[in-house]
Amino acid sequence: MPAFPTLFPNSIFKINLTTIAMIFLAGLVVVVVLRIGLRRMDMRNPRGLQNILEWAVEFTRTMARDTMPTEGAVNFILPLAFTMLTFLFVSNWLGLISIIALHLHSPSGMWGITAHDLSQSKGEVVLFDSPTANMSMTLGLAVMVWILSHARGLRHPKKWLKHFYSPSPLAVIEEITNPLTHGMRLYGNIFAGEALLTVMVTAPRLLGWIPWTLPLILVWLLYSLFVSTIQAYVFSILMCLYVGNKSFDGPGHH
Amino acid sequence: MFEVGTFIVSIVSFLIVFWIIAKVGFKPLAGIMEKRRVYVTGQLTEAEHNRLESERILAEQKRLLEQTRKEAKEILDAARMRADEQSRNLIRQAEEESARILAEGRQLIQQEREEALNAALQRVAELTVELTTKLLHNYVTAEAHAKMLQEAEEKLGELAC
Numbered sequence: 001m002p003a004f005p006t007l008f009p010n011s012i013f014k015i016n017l018t019t020i021a022m023i024f025l026a027g028l029v030v031v032v033v034l035r036i037g038l039r040r041m042d043m044r045n046p047r048g049l050q051n052i053l054e055w056a057v058e059f060t061r062t063m064a065r066d067t068m069p070t071e072g073a074v075n076f077i078l079p080l081a082f083t084m085l086t087f088l089f090v091s092n093w094l095g096l097i098s099i100i101a102l103h104l105h106s107p108s109g110m111w112g113i114t115a116h117d118l119s120q121s122k123g124e125v126v127l128f129d130s131p132t133a134n135m136s137m138t139l140g141l142a143v144m145v146w147i148l149s150h151a152r153g154l155r156h157p158k159k160w161l162k163h164f165y166s167p168s169p170l171a172v173i174e175e176i177t178n179p180l181t182h183g184m185r186l187y188g189n190i191f192a193g194e195a196l197l198t199v200m201v202t203a204p205r206l207l208g209w210i211p212w213t214l215p216l217i218l219v220w221l222l223y224s225l226f227v228s229t230i231q232a233y234v235f236s237i238l239m240c241l242y243v244g245n246k247s248f249d250g251p252g253h254h
Numbered sequence: 255m256f257e258v259g260t261f262i263v264s265i266v267s268f269l270i271v272f273w274i275i276a277k278v279g280f281k282p283l284a285g286i287m288e289k290r291r292v293y294v295t296g297q298l299t300e301a302e303h304n305r306l307e308s309e310r311i312l313a314e315q316k317r318l319l320e321q322t323r324k325e326a327k328e329i330l331d332a333a334r335m336r337a338d339e340q341s342r343n344l345i346r347q348a349e350e351e352s353a354r355i356l357a358e359g360r361q362l363i364q365q366e367r368e369e370a371l372n373a374a375l376q377r378v379a380e381l382t383v384e385l386t387t388k389l390l391h392n393y394v395t396a397e398a399h400a401k402m403l404q405e406a407e408e409k410l411g412e413l414a415c
Contacts, residue, residue, distance in 0.1 A: 008259060015259035020267050027271030034279030041282065043290050053283055078284070079276040087271065136260035144265050 002101065003121040006112035017112075022131035026091040030083075060085055063237050068244030076152070077243055084141075085236045088132060088186070092228030095130025095194045096221060102127060132231075133191045135184070142183030145239045146175075153246030160248065182238055189231045193224035379410050 007015040037049035046054060060082045064074040102125045107115040113125060131137050153160040164172055197220060200213040211217065383403060390399065 011259075013259040014257040015263050016257060019260055020263055023264060023267040023271060027275060030271075030275055031278055034275065034283065038279070038282050038286075041286050043286055043293065054287055057280075057283060057287060079280045080272060082280050083272045083275045087268075087275065131264070134260060134264075135255070136257045137264040139256070140261045140264035141268060143261075144268065 002124045002126045003104075003113050003117040004126055006117075009112040009114055009117075016134055016136065018126055018129055019131045019134040019137050022091070022094060022129060023137070026087055026094060026131060029090045029094075030086045034086075056086065057082055060236070063233075064240045064244075067237060067240040069247055070249055072249060073152075073244055073247040076247075077240055080148075081236050081240055084239060085232055088232035088235055089229060091130055091132045092190050092232055093130075093225065094128075095133050095190065096197070096224050096228060098128060099126060099194060099198065100128035101125060130190050130194060132186055133194050135187045135191075138187040138190075139179070139183035141186075141235070142179040145182065145242055146179040149243045149246040152243055153248060156248040160246070163246070163248070178242060182235070182242070186231050186235050189227050193220070193227055196220060197224065375410060375413070379407065382406060382410075 004019070005017040007017055033049070034053065037053040040047070041050065057078075061074065061078060064077050064081050065071075068074050068077065103123050104111075104113065104118060104125050105123055107113055107118050111125065118125075150160075153163070197217065200217045200220065201211055203211045203213045206212050383406070386402065386406070387399070390402075
């Protein structure tokens with residue numbers, strides 16, 4: 001396990017600073033790309049990046065329409081779904097483009113890295129990584145979606161209560177498994193991709209600097225980029241699905 | 255491993271990021287797409303409306319043209335009928351006029367002839383009387399003379415009638 005710069009390292013309220021910083025970095029990238037794309041906004045002839053962005057919005061809308069019961073719910077989730085899609089896409093790719101790590105030989109109090117962490121990570125301290133390669137962060141997003149879905153469900157309290165036992169009381173299990181798998185799926189995919197890449201990159205070098213696993217790295221990198229893209233989509237569509245399942249304002253909902 | 259601090263701060267951070275992206279990036283993007291959608295929908299509606307309007311106007315024009323044609327035909331027919339009638343009237347009037355003029359002429363001729371005849375008879379009677387007077391002057395009495403004159407006048411009167 002690599003070590004991370006940490007706030008409050010010895011308390012229960014440990015905060016992974018790399019993850020938090022990377023969340024903001026990914027957000028910044030998304031905002032910058034959006035602003036560049038919208039720099040010369042034109043209603044009549046959209047150009048270049050604006051086309052791509054509009055395609056992304058249409059894509060998100062189609063995705064939400066496929067999984068949600070009403071147009072009202074689609075309009076409700078659209079900004080969040082768009083943000084989630086673009087943010088996760090950038091987040092997942094960030095760790096594949098590069099992982100920056102420091103080699104520390106002694107525990108650093110300023111970075112909040114304990115000797116125990118350092119011994120576990122063999123001195124490696126990660127400063128640049130996917131925020132989604134962190135279990136706490138992905139579970140945080142999943143729980144946020146879970147809370148959001150119930151908050152929306154509570155707009156119709158009777159139907160909300162009814163849906164816990166109406167088709168089958170076993171559905172209550174979903175209330176735990178859904179957010180858990182929702183978060184862990186994303187974390188697992190991204191973390192696995194990065195972990196394997198790290199292992200392969202640290203393999204013995206040919207001629208001093210080329211890892212002998214280079215072909216494997218390239219194949220795995222391409223596959224991980226694909227998986228990262230898919231996972232951003234999967235997380236977003238599941239979010240729409242979960243929120244849509246608890247949007248009881250649609251017609252023909254049980 | 256799972257860290258409560260990272261968990262909570264991640265949610266907060268993501269919400270901040272979401273708020274910024276939604277405000278700075280998504281809102282203008284969605285706004286311009288909505289604007290375009292409204293614009294295109296408006297254009298389509300307007301085009302449809304215009305098409306219906308033009309169809310309506312075309313039908314109206316056709317109807318008007320048909321009506322005008324019918325009216326023109328009616329007017330022409332009426333004019334033709336009136337002209338026929340008028341010409342018939344004219345002919346009848348002319349015939350009557352000519353008949354009248356003819357009758358007048360005939361009457362005039364008759365009258366003149368009668369006048370001329372009367373005048374001629376008068377003259378003949380006078381001449382006869384004069385002649386007779388001259389012939390008989392020597393041996394006819396005044397009585398016989400008067401009697402013969404009367405007789406001749408009667409006969410002339412019969413002739414004249």
